[in-house]
Amino acid sequence: MPTPTEARLDALARELKRAGISYQTLTPMADTGLAHDHVWIHREGDDWVARLPKQSQMNLPPEENLAYQSACYERSSPGGHTPRLYDVLPPSDQLPRGGLLVEAIRGRLAQLPEDLPAIAEALASLHRQPLPSEQAPLLAPTDPWQAMVSEVHQQAQWLADAQLSSKVTQRIKQELDLLPPRLSDVTPTLISFDTHPGNFLIRDDGRAVLVDLEKCRYGLPGIDLAHTSLYTSTTWDISSQAVLTLEEVIHFYRRWQAAMSETPNTDTLVACRRATWLWSLTWCAKWRSQYLNAQDAQQRGEDWSAELTDPAVIDHVRDRVEHYLSMPIIDHVHSELQCLQASL
Incomplete structure (x- = not known):
C-alpha cells in the first residue's frame, strides 16, 4: 500500500x-485513512509519530486544525489511554497543513470481541476526566444532545445529492424521525467522537490505547460507546472486522458502566446509539456525493478528493459506504437497536 x-x-x-x-531515521507508515499521513520517527529513547494532515474532518483551516488536534491530545492524555503530544510543526511552505508529533505506540490492532473489555476501560478513562473550567477550543455545546441531532440533520441534507434509491432515502428519513427531541440525561464528558475499533492499539500488557484523536469534544459518552460497537464501526476496518452479537454489545456497555462512577440511563444510551448510527449513514451519503470532487487541499478545510488518498483506501471506503447504505444493513441495525432497548 502506498505511503507518504x-x-x-x-x-x-x-x-x-x-x-x-x-x-535517527524516518519510516513512512501505510496510508490507511482519509485524514492524515503518518511517519514513524526513530529517536534515541522514545520514538515519535508525525501526524501530517491531508485535510480537516472538522472543516478547519490549517492553524485552527492543529490547535484543535493539540487540545484533543492534551485533554485526553491524563487518562493514560492515549498517546502523549510532544510538539507541533506549524503550517509552512514545506508542510502547508503542519503536523503533530505524538508518542509512538507499540502494539497490535484491536480484535473484537476479545478486546472489548480493554476498550471499555480506555473509554471510561476518557469519560471519567473532570470537565475543565476552560473548554475551548474543543466543541462544548450547551445541550450536547441537541447539538448531535443538529449535526446529524445537517449531514442528512446530503441525502438529496447521494443518488440513493428512493426506498433507502425514505427509510433513513424515517429513522431520523425516531430521534427524541430531548433527553432527560445530557451530562457531558470528554468524548473522542471517533472510536471505531481500528483506532485502538493493544499494548503487550493488554492496555487499549486510542491513537487517533481529531474530533474530541464535550458531549455524551454514549456516542463513543456506540461508535465502538455499532455494525457500521466494527465492520469498517479491514484488519479488525467483526459482527458483534447482542450479548457482546451488552457486555461491553456493562463493562464500561462498571468502570464509571455515574452513567447515563438506558434511554439516553440507546438514543445516542441511534444518533451515532445516523451520523454514520449521513456521513456516508455526504462522502458518496463528494469524494470525486477535486478541491484545493491547501485552501480548504475538509477535502474528500480521491487524489489525496491511496486508491485502495478509496475503494475500501466506497465498498463500506455502499454496504451501510443498503436496505438489509439498515434493517439489521434497526433491529439491534430495538433489542438493545429491551435488554440493556
Whole structure:
C-alpha cells in the first residue's frame, strides 16, 4: 500500500531540522485513512509519530486544525489511554497543513470481541476526566444532545445529492424521525467522537490505547460507546472486522458502566446509539456525493478528493459506504437497536 511520498518525507525532515528536533531515521507508515499521513520517527529513547494532515474532518483551516488536534491530545492524555503530544510543526511552505508529533505506540490492532473489555476501560478513562473550567477550543455545546441531532440533520441534507434509491432515502428519513427531541440525561464528558475499533492499539500488557484523536469534544459518552460497537464501526476496518452479537454489545456497555462512577440511563444510551448510527449513514451519503470532487487541499478545510488518498483506501471506503447504505444493513441495525432497548 502506498505511503507518504518522498517529497512529503523530505518536507518533514526539513521542518524537524528547523524545529531543532533530532532523530535517527524516518519510516513512512501505510496510508490507511482519509485524514492524515503518518511517519514513524526513530529517536534515541522514545520514538515519535508525525501526524501530517491531508485535510480537516472538522472543516478547519490549517492553524485552527492543529490547535484543535493539540487540545484533543492534551485533554485526553491524563487518562493514560492515549498517546502523549510532544510538539507541533506549524503550517509552512514545506508542510502547508503542519503536523503533530505524538508518542509512538507499540502494539497490535484491536480484535473484537476479545478486546472489548480493554476498550471499555480506555473509554471510561476518557469519560471519567473532570470537565475543565476552560473548554475551548474543543466543541462544548450547551445541550450536547441537541447539538448531535443538529449535526446529524445537517449531514442528512446530503441525502438529496447521494443518488440513493428512493426506498433507502425514505427509510433513513424515517429513522431520523425516531430521534427524541430531548433527553432527560445530557451530562457531558470528554468524548473522542471517533472510536471505531481500528483506532485502538493493544499494548503487550493488554492496555487499549486510542491513537487517533481529531474530533474530541464535550458531549455524551454514549456516542463513543456506540461508535465502538455499532455494525457500521466494527465492520469498517479491514484488519479488525467483526459482527458483534447482542450479548457482546451488552457486555461491553456493562463493562464500561462498571468502570464509571455515574452513567447515563438506558434511554439516553440507546438514543445516542441511534444518533451515532445516523451520523454514520449521513456521513456516508455526504462522502458518496463528494469524494470525486477535486478541491484545493491547501485552501480548504475538509477535502474528500480521491487524489489525496491511496486508491485502495478509496475503494475500501466506497465498498463500506455502499454496504451501510443498503436496505438489509439498515434493517439489521434497526433491529439491534430495538433489542438493545429491551435488554440493556
